[in-house]
Amino acid sequence: MNQPNLHKFPKSFPNQLLTENSNSNKLIADSNHNSDPNKWSGSRPDGHAPIGVMGDHAHKKGEFMFSYRYMFMNMDGNRDGTNSLSDREVLQDFMVTPVDMTMQMHMLGGMYGVSDNLTLMAMLPYVSKEMEHLTRMGGRFTTNSEGFGDIKTTALYTIFNQDKQRVHLNLGASFPTGSINEKDDTPAGEDQILPYPMQIGSGTFDLLPGITYLGQSGKGSWGAQALTTLRLGKNDRGYRLGNKYQLSGWVARNWTDWLSTSLRLIGTTWGDIDGADDRLNPMMIPTADPDLRNGTQINLGFGINLYAPEGNLQGSRLAMEFELPILRDLDVPQLETDWQFTLGLQSSF
Structure with a gap:
């Protein structure tokens, strides 16, 4: 009896099938990792901006990212415009002068991709400040303040994403959750209200509009960001902090699939400051004078990003950035910032 005529396959068919399936799976995995090679990729060491940049990147729909940042800022000495001032020069006009100040901040952040074009971000800071003072009589004293700062929320909306370039809008707001009633003991008495730089929050609802541009090549990336802080109304103490404007630009270089550096x-x-807290005496110390708070500063930042391309920590990154001033132009007299350090951990899932 004749057997049905069966299709005959070449002996190499099983191997070809396995190879094709393997390649197909690899393409699917690569597609999930970076769906379009012509678009910006976050799956590389320089896929995020230097850690000191906030709201620099967006996420795909359904993706969540947790972040922690530790920031330390050191201020030492006073400045008149671009020139340094001695303590004695400040004490000719005030009874007390600030000598130095440190600020530490722990920042918890979360980001969630609502869609491929819209990412929501929230940040909660915990701030600790310490300021050392010198009196005209030669005495020294230190004040401290700490607590949760103003909560910030931002929507990142992508308006351009092709040719390995991306542009998104930063549409943010700040809520007055930080204290503006911090007190400490001073030579004037116990539980004295502290000057403006030692308060934890702004006391006002603030708008945080901005725009971010990102570009990427095979071995490196670059970007720029413009952010503003616009104060709305006045707080419960009758004042509002000055508006702030920041422009930042950076370049980064990948050295391996897990390491990049940035400049x-x-x-x-x-x-x-508009208005004044009537509990403060602006004749006593310059930090209590609302008309001596404006300034301009330009910093140069050096950064390192460490990225986990595979393994149990795949997609996580550890980053750090160190900033040094190259220009400080401050209303007289005002403490000058000497350096700032930021260390951060980011993990997406």
Whole structure:
């Protein structure tokens, strides 16, 4: 009896099938990892901006990212415009002068991709400040303040994403959850209200509009960001902090699939305080004078990004950035910022 005529396959068919399936799976995996090779990729060491940049990147729909940042800022000495001032020069006009100040901030952040074009972000800071003072009589004292700062939320909306370039709008708001009633003991008495720089929050609802541009090539990336802080109304103590404007630009270079370095230029300018807290005496110390708070500073930042391309920590990154001033132009007299350090951990899932 004749057997049905069966299709005859070449002996190499099983191997071909396995190879094709393997390649197909690889393409699917690569597609999930970076769906379009012509678009910006976050799956590389320089896929995020230097860690000191906030709201620099968006996420795909359904993707969540947790972040933690530790920031330390050191201020030492006073400045009149671009020139340094001695403590004695400040004490000719005030009874007390600030000598130095440190600020530490722990920032918890979360980001969620509502869609491929819209990412929501929230940040909660915990701030600790310490300021050392010198009196005209030669005495020294230190004040401290700490607590949760103003909560910030931002929507990142992508308006351009092709040719390995991306542009998104930063549409943010800040809520007055930080204290503006911080007190400490001073030579004037116990539980004295602290000057403006030692308060934790702004006391006002603030708008945080901005725009971010990103570009990428095979071995490196670049970007720029403009952010503003616009104060709305006055707080419960009858004042509002000055508006702030910041422009930042950076370049980064990948050295391996897990390491990149970056160089960033940051320019910031801010205005005087509008109004005044009537509990403060502006004749006593310059930090209590609302008309001596404006300034401009340009910093140069050096950054390192460490990225996990595979393994249990795939997609996580550890990053750090160190900033040094190259220009400080401050209303007289005002403490000058000498350096700032940021360390951060980011993990997406």
